[in-house]
Amino acid sequence: MFAGDHDIDRAVIELQQGLQLALHPLAGIAYDYRWSWAADGAGVFNALDPQRWPRVGFNPRRLLHDAGRATLERAANDAAYVQRVERLAAVLRADRARPWREGSVSTGHPIAFCCAEFGVHGSLPIYSGGLGVLAGDILKEASDLGLPMVGVGLMYRLGYFHQRIDVSGLQHEYWSDIDPHQLPCALVTAADGEPLRVTVPIGAEDVAVQVWRVDVGRVPLYLLDSDLPGNSEVARWATARLYESIRSLRLAQYALLGIGGVRALHALGIEPSAYHFNEGHPALGVVQLLANERSRRGGGFDEALQAVRDRVIFTTHTPVPAGNETYSGSEILGMLGRVGDLIGDRERFLALGRIDPERPEQPSGMSALALRGCRSANAVSRRHGQVAREMWQPLFPGRAAEGVPITHVTNGVHVATWMCRPMRELLDRHLGADWLARAANASTWDPVGRIPTAELWAARCAARRELVSFIRDRATGDRLRRGEPLEYAAAPADGFDTERLTIGFARRLATYKRLHLIARLPQRALALIGGKQPLQFVFAGKAHPADADGKDVVRRVFAMKGAPDVAGRVAFLEDYDLSLALQLVAGCDVWVNLPRPPLEASGTSGMKSTLCGGLQLSVLDGWWAEAYDGGNGWAIGGDVDADAQAQDARDAQSLFDLLEHEVVPMFNERDADGVPKRWVEMIRRSLQSNGPRFCATRMLREYADRMYGWS
Numbered sequence: 001m002f003a004g005d006h007d008i009d010r011a012v013i014e015l016q017q018g019l020q021l022a023l024h025p026l027a028g029i030a031y032d033y034r035w036s037w038a039a040d041g042a043g044v045f046n047a048l049d050p051q052r053w054p055r056v057g058f059n060p061r062r063l064l065h066d067a068g069r070a071t072l073e074r075a076a077n078d079a080a081y082v083q084r085v086e087r088l089a090a091v092l093r094a095d096r097a098r099p100w101r102e103g104s105v106s107t108g109h110p111i112a113f114c115c116a117e118f119g120v121h122g123s124l125p126i127y128s129g130g131l132g133v134l135a136g137d138i139l140k141e142a143s144d145l146g147l148p149m150v151g152v153g154l155m156y157r158l159g160y161f162h163q164r165i166d167v168s169g170l171q172h173e174y175w176s177d178i179d180p181h182q183l184p185c186a187l188v189t190a191a192d193g194e195p196l197r198v199t200v201p202i203g204a205e206d207v208a209v210q211v212w213r214v215d216v217g218r219v220p221l222y223l224l225d226s227d228l229p230g231n232s233e234v235a236r237w238a239t240a241r242l243y244e245s246i247r248s249l250r251l252a253q254y255a256l257l258g259i260g261g262v263r264a265l266h267a268l269g270i271e272p273s274a275y276h277f278n279e280g281h282p283a284l285g286v287v288q289l290l291a292n293e294r295s296r297r298g299g300g301f302d303e304a305l306q307a308v309r310d311r312v313i314f315t316t317h318t319p320v321p322a323g324n325e326t327y328s329g330s331e332i333l334g335m336l337g338r339v340g341d342l343i344g345d346r347e348r349f350l351a352l353g354r355i356d357p358e359r360p361e362q363p364s365g366m367s368a369l370a371l372r373g374c375r376s377a378n379a380v381s382r383r384h385g386q387v388a389r390e391m392w393q394p395l396f397p398g399r400a401a402e403g404v405p406i407t408h409v410t411n412g413v414h415v416a417t418w419m420c421r422p423m424r425e426l427l428d429r430h431l432g433a434d435w436l437a438r439a440a441n442a443s444t445w446d447p448v449g450r451i452p453t454a455e456l457w458a459a460r461c462a463a464r465r466e467l468v469s470f471i472r473d474r475a476t477g478d479r480l481r482r483g484e485p486l487e488y489a490a491a492p493a494d495g496f497d498t499e500r501l502t503i504g505f506a507r508r509l510a511t512y513k514r515l516h517l518i519a520r521l522p523q524r525a526l527a528l529i530g531g532k533q534p535l536q537f538v539f540a541g542k543a544h545p546a547d548a549d550g551k552d553v554v555r556r557v558f559a560m561k562g563a564p565d566v567a568g569r570v571a572f573l574e575d576y577d578l579s580l581a582l583q584l585v586a587g588c589d590v591w592v593n594l595p596r597p598p599l600e601a602s603g604t605s606g607m608k609s610t611l612c613g614g615l616q617l618s619v620l621d622g623w624w625a626e627a628y629d630g631g632n633g634w635a636i637g638g639d640v641d642a643d644a645q646a647q648d649a650r651d652a653q654s655l656f657d658l659l660e661h662e663v664v665p666m667f668n669e670r671d672a673d674g675v676p677k678r679w680v681e682m683i684r685r686s687l688q689s690n691g692p693r694f695c696a697t698r699m700l701r702e703y704a705d706r707m708y709g710w711s
C-alpha cells in the first residue's frame with residue numbers, strides 16, 4: 001500500500017529466521033508499534049523474557065534478536081504462550097484489515113504529517129517532549145480512525161540527551177548511540193533494490209539522505225537520515241542530535257526535514273493531498289513545493305505561492321521564543337543559499353520568512369515562513385489561539401488581532417496509550433464494548449457516573465500502588481548510582497507509602513514551567529511532607545543542556561533533600577522519558593502544573609493524568625483554562641502579571657493554600673469503608689468532563705473536518 005511495504009516484509013522474514021515456527025508471528029508484531037497500544041502487547045514481550053525486556057529498552061526487535069536459544073525454546077513449547085502470541089497477532093491483523101476511510105484524503109493522496117520529533121514509544125528515542133509525543137499520538141489516532149496519513153521526520157543517530165544528576169543536584173547530559181539496524185524499522189529501497197536516496201542542498205554540498213520506515217499501526221513513518229559515508233562529517237552530524245545546539249546546524253536540520261521531506265515523499269511515489277507542518281521546523285518544505293510548482297506550471301511567483309498554500313496546514317505549538325527562532329539573512333544564506341536558488345531569488349526566499357517582507361534588515365524564521373505558506377493555521381488550545389493571534393498580528397497588517405487567521409484545535413492524547421491498566425479494565429467493564437472508538441462522545445462517559453465508588457477508588461489505589469513500588473526501586477537505583485550515603489539511598493523503600501497522597505510534577509524543566517515554585521516556600525512544603533496527614537512528591541524532568549536557569553531549578557529542589565522526612569517522601573527520578581511518563585501519569589493522585597501564563601500553549605501530561613483518574617492542580621493556562629469547570633480539579637489564577645517575581649510569590653501561595661486547605665483534607669476524609677467519597681466524586685467529574693474533550697479522537701476529527709477538509 002505504501003512505499004517500503006516490501007522492506008518491512010523482508011525485515012520481518014529475517015527476524016523470523018532466528019525464531020521457532022510457533023513464534024514467527026512475534027516478528028511481525030515487533031515491526032508494528034500497534035502492539036504498544038494493544039491490550040496484551042507489552043505483556044506478550046515481557047512474558048518472553050521479563051529480565052531482558054527492560055534491558056533492551058522495551059525494543060521488541062532487540063528482544064527477539066538477543067533472546068537466548070533456551071528462552072525461545074521454552075516459549076515455543078508453551079502452548080498457552082503461543083496462543084497469547086496468536087491472539088495478539090490476530091488483533092493486529094484485524095486492525096490492518098479494516099478499510100481506510102477514503103475521501104478527499106485517500107491512501108493515494110494521504111496527509112503528510114511532518115514534524116522534527118515523534119514520540120511513538122520509549123524504544124524509539126527520537127523525541128524530546130510534548131511536541132513529539134503529540135505527533136506520535138496523532139499517527140496512532142490516524143491509524144485507529146483510518147485516516148490516510150504518512151509521517152515524515154528525521155532519524156537521529158544520538159536522539160535526545162539522557163540526564164544524570166550528581167550529588168549536588170547538577171544535571172549532566174550524555175548521548176547514547178542508536179543503531180537503526182537494531183530498531184523495529186527498515187531501510188526503504190528503490191526499484192533497483194538499492195536504498196532509496198534523495199539529496200538536499202546544504203551549504204555547498206548536495207547532502208544525500210536515506211529513508212527508514214517505522215510502522216505506527218497502519219501509518220508509515222518515514223525517517224530521513226544523512227549518516228552516510230559519502231557525506232561530509234558535518235552533513236552526517238546534521239541528523240545526529242535532536243535540536244542540535246549549533247545554530248547553523250539547526251538550519252541544516254530544517255532543510256533536511258522540509259526540503260528532504262518533500263523530495264523523499266516524491267521519490268517514494270507518495271503524492272500528499274496536504275502537508276501538515278507540525279511546528280515550524282519543516283517549513284522549508286514550502287520552498288521546495290514552490291520550486292516544484294514553478295517548474296511544473298511556470299507562471300508568476302504569487303500564483304505559485306497560492307497553489308502551494310492550498311496544500312499546506314500549519315500548527316504552531318508555543319509562544320516561547322526558543323520555539324520561534326529567527327536568523328539573520330547572512331546566517332540563512334550561509335547554510336541555505338542554494339535552497340533560495342530553488343526559487344531563483346534569494347532575496348525573495350528571505351522575505352518569505354520575515355514579518356515584514358519589505359524590510360530586509362528583519363531576520364527570518366520558520367514560523368513566519370509556515371504562516372505565509374499555509375492555507376490554514378492553528379494554535380493548540382483556545383487560550384493559545386488568542387495568544388498566537390496577538391503574537392502574529394504584525395504578519396497580517398491591516399487586520400485586528402481577532403481577525404488574524406489562526407484558529408485553534410485543542411490538543412488531545414491517545415487514550416489506548418495513556419490510560420493506565422486498572423482504569424482501562426474498569427472502563428472496559430462499564431462503558432460497553434468498543435467504547436474507545438466512541439471516546440469523543442460525551443455520552444460514552446455517562447456510565448462513569450454509575451460505577452460503584454468503591455470500584456473506582458480500588459482502580460485508583462491499584463494504579464498508585466504500582467507507581468509507588470516503581471518509585472521505591474527507581475529512586476533507590478538513581479541514588480546509589482549518584483553515590484549518595486546508603487541510608488539516604490535506601491530511604492524510599494520504607495519511606496514511600498502505597499496509600500499516601502502522591503503528588504507529581506514531571507515535564508521539561510523550561511523555566512516558564514516553574515517547578516521552582518514548589519521550592520519557594522520550603523517551610524510549607526516540609527510541613528506538608530511531614531505533617532499529620534503527610535503527602536509524598538515525585539518529580540522528573542530534563543532541562544535543556546544550554547538552559548542554566550532550568551538546571552538551577554533542579555539544584556534548588558535538591559537543596560531540600562537533607563530536611564527531615566524528605567529522603568523517604570520526595571523523589572526526583574532521573575532521565576524523564578516516555579516510559580517514565582507512562583508510570584507517573586498513571587499513579588499520581590494529583591498532577592501539578594505551574595506554567596507562567598500565558599506561555600503554556602496547551603500542556604498534555606495533565607490530560608494523560610485525568611485519563612488515569614488523576615486530579616489536576618494547575619494554573620489556568622493552556623488546556624486547563626478551557627477544561628476547569630469549578631469542580632473537576634483545582635485552579636490557580638491565570639492572569640498575566642508583568643512583575644514575574646510578584647506573580648511567582650502569589651502563585652506559590654495559591655499552590656500551598658490549595659494543598660493545605662483543600663487537597664490534603666479531601667484526600668484524607670474517609671467514610672466507614674476508608675473511601676474518600678468527595679475525592680472519588682471529583683475523579684468521576686474529571687473523567688466525564690475531560691475524557692471526551694481531551695482525547696486524540698476528538699482532536700484528530702477536528703483536524704480532519706476543519707483543517708484537512710476530509711470528507
Ligand SMILES: *Cc1c(COP(=O)(O)O)cnc(C)c1O
Nearest residue numbers: 129130507577578581603604605
Ligand atoms: C506528555 C509528555 C510531555 C508533555 O508534557 P507537558 O505537560 O505538556 O509539559 C513531555 N514529555 C513526555 C515524555 C511526555 O510523555
